[in-house]
Amino acid sequence: MPITLVVADDQAMVRQGFSALLAAQPDFAVLGDAADGVAALEVCRRVKPDVVLMDVRMPRKDGIWAAARILGSGASLGSGGPAGAQLPADGASGRTKVLMLTTFDIDDYVYEALRVGASGFLLKDAPADELVRAVRVVAAGEALLAPSITRRLIREVTDRRPRRPRSDAVDILTPREREVLDLVAEGKSNHEIATELFVAEQTVKTHVSSVLAKLSLRDRAQAVVFAYENGLK
Template sequence: MQAPIRVLVCDDQAMIRAGFVTIIDAQADLEVVGECGDGRAAVDLAHELRPDVVVMDVRMPVLDGIGATRLLAGPDVEAPTKVLIVTTFNLDEYVYEALRAGASGFLLKDARPAQLLQGIRTVAAGTSLLAPEVTRQLVGRYASRIRPPQRAQEGSALTPRELQVLRLIADGLSNVEIAATLSLSPETVKTYVSRLLSKLGLRDRVQAVVYAYRHELVT
């Protein structure tokens, strides 16, 4: 039998944290190995417990979720920990910075329990996760803060089809949805995604979304 996915839950609101723990622990393939209420504790516990996924809030005392994510999953971390940001859209304009800090994805706190559970499984499997219903709004709202002064030309390294796929990723579409949109098989889309990530030196779909908006490949 496969070992359960080990999860660390970090949220400064005790009731929300308890709810997450209850939902996650009720699953046979998931196990909460620790919980905490601030980012500094999350970093310390993650180093001690080595969870597969950290479910992380953004606004917390001592060290916020962005700083904690950077310490756990940033570009300078040799063995990054997968971080799933679970946040409140109308409060956290800093989610973008968390994604740039290395988070593997984000969900909203009003997501259904099934979405949270699937999000943890998705991130644990090495696939990034973006909540499709807010990707365009969130990214579009804050993209101007991270755009370079001049339009970058790196996107020209992509073929027209790869550029299409990148733009659809930035719109929050899954591989299956991209396949339906472009009349391709999901396997073909997966190949395009892998190829464009490799060409652009990106780690995952989250970085692809940030890249697309930062370089004005979508608006």
């Protein structure tokens, strides 16, 4: 089965370019596109794609607004997000993943995107092969957090926000799980973590799965946000 996609961007040339690039991949199928957040939500409700490439800044409603609804997070956004209000959980599909696209290498909205459950982000000027790889990574259920720019963004944005009281949930993690969470929060892949800890990559996968289950987190992206918001990094 092909990976099904929707491309949401307010610039027609960008939408068409990304759609053509992705449609050329034998394992991809582009089911639709949208020029703003409202249209993106409507398209995703109708076709239920595996992955949405979502521009952060769009007219009417932006990509954060749309991502929160598509993912059904119902997250309460801060003043940096659209409207700053509680969003209803009316997601388009339980399986849909959101990959945010931005022109800006440091953008407060990207942090909000991770909070509402986006699986990561890419710069719009990323090479074509990087975009294709990113879609495959996100479709497979992984978070796209490896690029150093993601680590820098999360660190800079969270450093400007007040830290929450440390969650008691951290205490249920084993010392090794805490260590793995720290490395995940640095944006390191399972392979990189395995190399640093001198363990098998499958062992790292087991630890990551345990951390997510114990902390009731959806994926690695939310694990990163959790670590920073609770002062673990």
